[in-house]
Amino acid sequence: xxxxxxxxxxxxxxxxxxxxxxxxxxxxxxxxxxxxxxxxxxxxxxxxxxxxxxxxxxxxxxxxxxxxxxxxxxxxxxxxxxxxxxxxxxxxxxxxxxxxxxxxxxxxxxxxxxxxxxxxxxxxxxxxxxxxxxxxxxxxx
Numbered sequence: 001x002x003x004x005x006x007x008x009x010x011x012x013x014x015x016x017x018x019x020x021x022x023x024x025x026x027x028x029x030x031x032x033x034x035x036x037x038x039x040x041x042x043x044x045x046x047x048x049x050x051x052x053x054x055x056x057x058x059x060x061x062x063x064x065x066x067x068x069x070x071x072x073x074x075x076x077x078x079x080x081x082x083x084x085x086x087x088x089x090x091x092x093x094x095x096x097x098x099x100x101x102x103x104x105x106x107x108x109x110x111x112x113x114x115x116x117x118x119x120x121x122x123x124x125x126x127x128x129x130x131x132x133x134x135x136x137x138x139x140x141x
Contacts (some may be wrong), residue, residue: 025107033123036074036103043069044129047081048097052131057095060081066099076102076122088132096130 047066066081077101079100086094102122105111111121 006014020083021107023110025109029105029107029110032106033103033125036101037125037127039071039136040099040101040125041081041127041129044097044099044127048095048129048131051095051097052133057085057093057133062095062097063116066097074101076104086130092135093133094130095133098127098128100124 042086043066046069050065051057051062062083063081070078079102082096082098084096084098086096088094097138099122100118103125105114115121116122
């Protein structure tokens with residue numbers, strides 16, 4: 001029986017680049033998606049708080065504020081915001097803002113995988129924030 005010296009290292013040299021592409025590519029793609037998810041949630045929080053503090057109930061003004069907060073490097077689809085004014089039974093009004101963004105993937109493996117599974121090479125993200133419009137504001141003068 002002849003020994004096959006070096007077979008394992010040759011197989012590893014052939015398989016390792018693909019393994020590395022999958023692992024490192026996944027870390028990069030899902031890291032960008034997590035960063036975009038946090039950014040999207042922060043935009044929703046800031047917009048809802050701004051509208052509640054300023055007592056702005058006009059949806060076009062809130063939409064313009066949201067659009068101004070969107071980062072310039074976002075190339076994916078930024079969905080139209082869902083803005084609702086919810087009247088509370090206990091009194092007062094809550095501004096609820098829902099946002100959506102399709103975070104693109106950069107690794108060809110994950111682009112192909114997501115396209116095959118859901119028909120789009122992007123990761124769908126969503127965020128929701130609600131703030132109550134203050135009824136009384138007291139200030140010391």
